[in-house]
Each structure stands twice: as C-alpha cells, then as structure tokens.
C-alpha cells in the first residue's frame with residue numbers, strides 16, 4: 108500500500124504502460140533483429156576473407172574504430188533514453204489530473220494555463236526523444252563512412268588482382284561487401300537501441316526493490332480455527348499504527364473490546380483515525396506495536412487471504428468494478444439470482460435495478476460512474492449482506508443517502524446484520540444513536556466508549572458536545 112501511496116500516478120502509469128510495453132513488445136523484437144544482423148555481418152566478413160585474408164585485417168581495424176565510436180556513443184544514448192523515460196511521467200500526471208479536473212479547469216478559466224503546461228511538458232519529452240533519435244543517426248553516419256571505406260578496400264583488392272581467388276568469388280565478395288554497409292550500421296544502431304531499451308528493465312528492477320510486499324497471502328502449515336470467528340469479538344491491545352516508517356503514529360495505544368454481535372458507532376472529528384481502524388483490522392497496514400485479537404486469535408498469526416475473507420467492508424469511497432451488477436455483487440458465482448434479488452430488496456435497490464433493461468446483467472461502467480455515490484454504497488451494503496460475514500465495517504455508508512433512505516438503511520443494518528459485529532463509522536452523529544455502544548475517537552486515541560444513553564447524560568462528554576452541534580446545525 109505504501110508503494111501506491113507514495114508513487115505518483117504518472118510514474119505508475121509510465122511503469123505499467125511504457126516500461127512494461129517496452130519489455131514485452133519492443134525488447135524481444137529489437138534484440139532478435141540485432142542478433143540477426145550482427146551474425147550476418149560476421150558471416151559476410153568471413154566469406155569475404157576467403158578472397159584475401161588482408162581484407163580481414165582491414166576489417167579488424169575498422170571494427171576497432173567503430174567500437175571506440177560506439178563506446179563514446181553508448182553513454183549518450185542511454186542517458187537520452189533515460190531522460191526521455193523520466194520526462195514522460197510528469198506528462199502522464201498532467202494529462203491525468205487535467206482529465207480528472209476538467210470541470211474545475213473550465214469553471215476557473217484555466218484552459219490556456221493547462222494547455223501551455225501540456226505543451227511545455229510534451230516539448231521537453233519530445234526534445235529528449237529527438238536527441239535520442241539524432242544521436243543514433245550521428246553514429247549511423249560515422250559507421251556508414253567506415254563500411255564504405257571497407258567496400259572501397261575490397262574493390263581495390265579485386266581490381267588490382269592481389270588475391271588469387273576466382274572471378275566468381277571476387278564478384279560475390281563485392282556484392283556482399285555492398286550489403287555489409289547497410290547491415291553493419293543497422294546492427295550497430297539497433298544494438299545501441301536494444302541497450303537503451305534495457306533502461307526500462309533497470310527502472311522496473313528499481314521499483315521491485317522499492318516495493319516492499321505485504322505479508323504472505325497464504326502461510327504454509329497454519330490455518331485459522333474452523334468456523335472462526337464464532338462470536339466476532341474484537342479486542343485491541345495497546346494497538347499503535349502508522350502508515351509508513353517516516354509518518355507520525357496515527358492510532359496511538361488503542362485498548363478496547365468490542366463484544367460479539369454488538370453494533371458500535373464510531374464518531375470523531377475528521378482525521379481522528381476512524382477509517383484507520385478499518386485499515387488496521389484488514390491489515391492493510393501492519394501494527395507498529397500491540398495486537399488485535401478476534402475471538403482470541405491474533406490477526407497477525409493468520410494469512411491475509413483467510414483474514415480478509417472473513418470480514419466485509421462498505422468503504423468510505425465505494426468503488427464498483429466494470430462488469431455487470433451481478434459480477435459486482437457476486438464475483439465468484441457463489442450465490443443464486445434469488446439470493447441476490449433478496450439482498451437488493453433489503454437494501455431498497457430492487458426497484459432501481461429492475462428498471463434497468465438487463466436487470467442483474469446491466470452494465471456497470473468504470474468505477475461505477477453510472478450509479479450515484481449513494482447507490483454505490485447501497486450496492487456495497489448488498490454485497491456485504493450477501494457474503495454473510497460475522498464482522499462488518501461500514502464507513503459512513505449513509506453519507507450520501509437522503510434522510511428517508513438513511514432511516515430505512517439504519518433499520519436494515521439493525522435487522523439484516525443481526526448476529527454480526529457491526530462497526531459503523533459515521534459523520535452524522537444522529538445516525539449512530541441507536542447503536543449498542545459509541546466509540547469516540549480523537550487524534551488516534553479512544554476518548555469515550557460507552558452506551559449512547561450514558562454518554563448523552565454526561566454533560567462534559569465529547570459525544571454530548573458533538574450531538575449538541577449536530578442538533579444546532581439541524582435546527
């Protein structure tokens with residue numbers, strides 16, 4: 108996760124499109140062509156040497172001169188290729204941010220600025236590309252002169268009859284040496300291009316070193332107890348977490364126990380670490396200290412696949428994948444259409460979906476943009492319902508839903524997730540009033556954790572203050 112958090116999107120795109128494309132498509136082709144041409148050059152030189160071994164001597168001198176040129180040239184061409192690669196990332200980033208912020212750019216009249224920035228970045232990238240291409244032409248010109256000199260030498264040998272070979276051999280030597288001119292310079296140029304393309308390999312290897320993998324998805328020989336988690340009791344013990352080594356501690360010494368089958372509302376100011384609790388539970392980030400026990404089992408002792416398959420989450424920014432609605436609800440085809448319609452009914456989506464001509468097979472476009480954010484969250488709730496997990500985390504699931512649906516949803520959460528441990532992270536305090544207990548977070552610490560009635564009664568409690576603010580803003 109930290110790799111994707113810290114690497115700019117432009118660079119990621121460049122790596123997964125540009126560099127991988129070079130590695131998969133271009134590199135094998137140019138490498139093959141280089142080998143083919145280089146072997147042809149060797150074969151021609153050997154054949155011509157039969158006419159007279161002196162030609163071979165001239166060949167050796169020429170090859171040495173070419174090698175010197177090549178070694179000088181190599182540094183430059185690799186540098187230009189690398190600069191060209193690096194200059195592509197900001198261009199990609201710029202295109203991406205422009206496309207994402209198109210409406211803002213129009214509203215603020217910044218069209219000209221963005222176009223000129225685009226021109227500047229693409230000019231820079233094209234400059235390096237031009238340098239790269241011109242530098243290989245620079246080499247070609249010199250190599251061509253060299254090979255033409257070789258052709259001239261062979262012609263002299265043949266004309267002045269220094270060699271005793273037959274005329275047919277001599278004429279073959281002339282025709283081969285004419286071919287050599289183009290083959291030799293092409294092989295040198297393509298050879299250097301091959302080498303320049305290897306900078307893509309170099310960059311991918313750099314990323315591989317930088318990218319620290321998460322802990323193993325499967326751990327040999329260990330398995331979680333059958334039927335785990337039976338109750339869904341979650342215990343945080345002195346739990347501390349930070350996103351990366353160089354970032355501050357986000358969750359600081361959390362100690363609490365959420366009983367099985369309990370519905371807990373989590374509230375707190377923005378940035379207080381509510382969503383981070385979910386991140387910790389799914390082990391998207393490993394603990395800095397302390398541990399989390401679920402029904403007495405330390406979640407760090409089991410494999411990620413087993414752990415993550417036991418929970419369901421309705422994320423703060425719900426994402427649907429491109430495909431059909433059915434695929435989004437049940438990607439592995441585990442459930443029947445009736446079961447899916449049933450959960451859609453319970454999340455009040457069945458009328459919306461049944462209005463679509465293809466029903467469950469209706470198309471969901473990229474990131475689910477043909478559904479409203481509220482509908483997307485409802486679909487995520489439906490998916491969680493379908494999976495029937497023991498522990499469910501809902502991150503502001505009702506943030507983008509109208510009040511009426513909101514009440515219905517609260518009712519559904521209560522009814523449908525009966526027997527499950529439900530953690531509801533809410534912005535609107537009023538939506539969590541009917542939870543069993545309320546957890547109030549502040550600066551990554553637990554400040555209050557009790558039944559809502561108890562907290563409401565305490566006039567000095569943070570929850571009472573939040574509630575008063577909510578009521579005053581409503582009225």
Ligand SMILES: Nc1ncnc2c1ncn2[C@@H]1O[C@H](COP(=O)(O)OP(=O)(O)OP(=O)(O)O)[C@@H](O)[C@H]1O
Pocket residue numbers: 112350351354357375376377378379380381382383384423
């Ligand atoms: N991927 C991340 N990398 C580094 N720091 C992060 C990351 N995600 C969150 N944080 C930091 O962790 C802190 C808590 O964030 P978190 O998302 O848990 O807040 P939250 O309580 O869910 O807020 P909100 O109510 O706005 O959703 C914030 O200060 C934020 O800067």
Ligand SMILES: [Mg+2]
Pocket residue numbers: 381382383423502
């Ligand atoms: Mg959040």
